[in-house]
Amino acid sequence: FIAIFVVFPLKFMDLRERMSFLLVLLLLLAPAHSYAKAAEIVVFAQVGNSVTLLRKPWGKNENIHVNWYFNDQILIYRNPTASTQNQAPPNWQGRISLSTDFSLKISPVTENDFGIFECVQYELTDRTTDKYKLYQVKMSTPPPLLSGATLTLSCEIEREGFNLVHPSIHWLGPDDKIQNGYSNGNKYTxxxxxxxxxxxxxWICVVQYGANSILNATTNVVIVEKAPVNIWLVVAIIGGILVLILLAGIAVIIICRHRKVMKYTRRKRRFCCCKK
Structure with a gap:
């Protein structure tokens, strides 16, 4: 059918028209090339903690130029021909560095660090780009609790990142025992x-996602132990109080008797004086 469709019109065309017709036909029949946007690599982090964005190995390390960006702003780069390092933007100074494999280390993470990072690598005329998106994990910090009370902890993962990778969650306490809570969407309790x-x-909320990606979100729990009751101390205190009460009673009795004696003595003296 396609052959008939192509050959039949060509009989009635000159050379130029035939060439134009064939070119249009080739464009229509040629497979369409779709260029899909590279997926952003999901990374979780906790404010106050540290995180490393792992550079994907590419090319030869001795020849690689590596540029790290945050929201299109250059943060830090590696130039194999330069002896000095660039100066990071003011709000990043002292918090970012490159590891030995040129991965980006951030410590500590702040509220303003959650967004899109980009790692651009060059080797001669070749170039590759990887994008990362940093998502926040929040862990609750309970107030000090008395021993015997119920301890409640929560670990909340930013919803967009949670929906992309569906991480698994478990908890580690100070006794290093694994504990599992319950979930309500992107919040684990x-x-x-x-x-x-x-x-x-x-306490650690262990967030596992991807092949080998783990975030240990941490919080500190304070349990106040109730003071143990010493029964003998209580007996001694009660005994001391009773002794004080007894002594006070004796003192009152002595004072009352003394007053009665003094009163009787005065009366007797008056009686004797009158008789004389």
Whole structure:
């Protein structure tokens, strides 16, 4: 059918028209090339903690130029021919560095660091680009609790990042025991009934995603132990109070008797004086 469709019109065309017709036909029949946007690499981080954006190995390290950007702003770069490092923007100074494999290290992470990072690598005339998006994980910090109370912890993952990778969550307490809570969408909660001294200290919400990506979100828990009651101390205190009460009673009795004696003595003296 296609052959008939092509050959039949060509009989009635001159050479120029035939060439134009064939060119249009080739364009229509040629497969369309779609260029899909590269997916952003999901990375989770906690404010106050540190995070590393891993550079994908590419080319030869001794020849690689590496540029790291945040929201299209240059942060830090590696130039194999330069002896000095660039100066980071003011709000990043002292918080970013390159590891030995030119990955980007951020420590500590701040509220303003969540966004899109870009790693651009050059080797001679070749170039490759990888994009990362940093998502926030928030972990609650409970107030100090009395021993025996219920400890409740929550770990909330930014919804967009959660929906992209669907991480698995578990908890590690100060006793290094793995505990599992319950989830409500992108928020995970752990409840420990009758918390005690073994639950006092650093708690970790372990967020596992991707092949080998793990975030350890941390918080500190303070459990206040109730002071143990010493029965003998209580007995001693009560005994001391009773002794004080007894002594006070004796003192009152002595004072009252003394007053009666003094009163009787005065009356007797008056009576004797009148008789004389």
């Amino acid at each position: 752990l409840s420990v009934i009758k918390a005690s001294g073994i639950h006092n200290g650093n």
